[in-house]
Amino acid sequence: MTGETAHGLRGDYAGMRPDYTVDQDWAAYTPAEHALWRRLYERQAVLLPRYACREFIDSLAALDFSAGIPRFDAVNPKLARATRWRIVAVPGLLPDRVFFEHLANRRFPVTVWLRTPEEFDYIVEPDVFHDFFGHVPLLFDPVFADFLEAYGQGGLKADALGAIEMLARLYWYTVEFGLIATPGGLRTYGAGILSSGGELPYSIESAAPHRIGFDLLRIMRTRYKIDTFQETYFVIRDFRELFEATAPDFTPHYAALAGLEPLPARAVLPADIAIGAIVDEG
Numbered sequence: 001m002t003g004e005t006a007h008g009l010r011g012d013y014a015g016m017r018p019d020y021t022v023d024q025d026w027a028a029y030t031p032a033e034h035a036l037w038r039r040l041y042e043r044q045a046v047l048l049p050r051y052a053c054r055e056f057i058d059s060l061a062a063l064d065f066s067a068g069i070p071r072f073d074a075v076n077p078k079l080a081r082a083t084r085w086r087i088v089a090v091p092g093l094l095p096d097r098v099f100f101e102h103l104a105n106r107r108f109p110v111t112v113w114l115r116t117p118e119e120f121d122y123i124v125e126p127d128v129f130h131d132f133f134g135h136v137p138l139l140f141d142p143v144f145a146d147f148l149e150a151y152g153q154g155g156l157k158a159d160a161l162g163a164i165e166m167l168a169r170l171y172w173y174t175v176e177f178g179l180i181a182t183p184g185g186l187r188t189y190g191a192g193i194l195s196s197g198g199e200l201p202y203s204i205e206s207a208a209p210h211r212i213g214f215d216l217l218r219i220m221r222t223r224y225k226i227d228t229f230q231e232t233y234f235v236i237r238d239f240r241e242l243f244e245a246t247a248p249d250f251t252p253h254y255a256a257l258a259g260l261e262p263l264p265a266r267a268v269l270p271a272d273i274a275i276g277a278i279v280d281e282g
C-alpha cells in the first residue's frame, strides 16, 4: 500500500532501523495468533480455485503457509532463487519514499503484526496476513516481479515530480485490486482481494461493480475508496500487458493528468471497455 504516511498508525515504530525494517521475532507469536492465521488461511484457501489467478494458486501451493504465521527467513532463500526478491519485516505502513525505495531494490515490506480475532472479516491497515498471504506468492512470478521493481523506481521518480497520488492509484487498481481475464474466466491477482473473504467472490461475481479493461491513464485519474468493496475494477489480460503498458516514461502522462479533474471511483466513461462479470459454471 502507498499514499499514506506513518503517522498515527498501529505498530511499533520505536526500535526500527533507518530503513524502517525490524526483526520479525517469530518466537513471540502466540499459539492463538497461529490459530487465527490458520483460520484466515483456510477461509481463503477454499475460495482460491474459483477466484484467484493461476500464478497465485500455483505459487501458494508450492509454498504451503497453512500451518501458521510463516518465518520470513524461511521463504527468502526460495524467493531469491525464483526472482531475486526478498521480504523484509516492517512495523506497518511506511512513508511513500521508504516504500518505493524497498520495491526499487526488490525488497517487499511485510508487516509483522497480526489482526485481532475481532478483525477476522475486516481490517483497515494491512497486517501480516494481508501482506504475506496476499502479496508474497506473486513475487515468485518473473514478470510480475519485474513490474513491481519498476513500480518502485517509478515511485521515486513520481515523488520528485509531485505525482505520487496518480501512481498510488495505479498500485491500488492493479497490485491491490486488479482482475485478470483468463481462458477459465475472470480471476484476481490483487492482494487486497486475495486476502479478503468477502471481496474475493464479490470482485468476480457481483453485478454491482464496474469491470473495465486496463487503461493506464484512466486508472491514474480514478479515485479509490479504502473502506468499502471497490466500485470499479480494471482487468488486464496478463502480467506482460501490465509490464509493457507501464514501461514508457510517465512524465508526459503526469503533465497531462495535472490539468484534469480526478474521476470518482464509480465513474463510467464512453471509452470504457466493459468486461463480462460471470465466470463459467463448473
Ligand code: PHE
Residues within 6 Å of the ligand: 147, 150, 151, 153, 154, 155, 157, 158, 170, 246, 247, 248, 249, 250, 251
Ligand atoms: N514507466 C514509469 C515512469 O516512467 C515507471 C513505472 C513502471 C511506474 C511500472 C509504474 C509501474 O515513471
Ligand code: CO
Residues within 6 Å of the ligand: 001, 126, 130, 131, 134, 135, 176, 191, 192
Ligand atoms: Co497490500
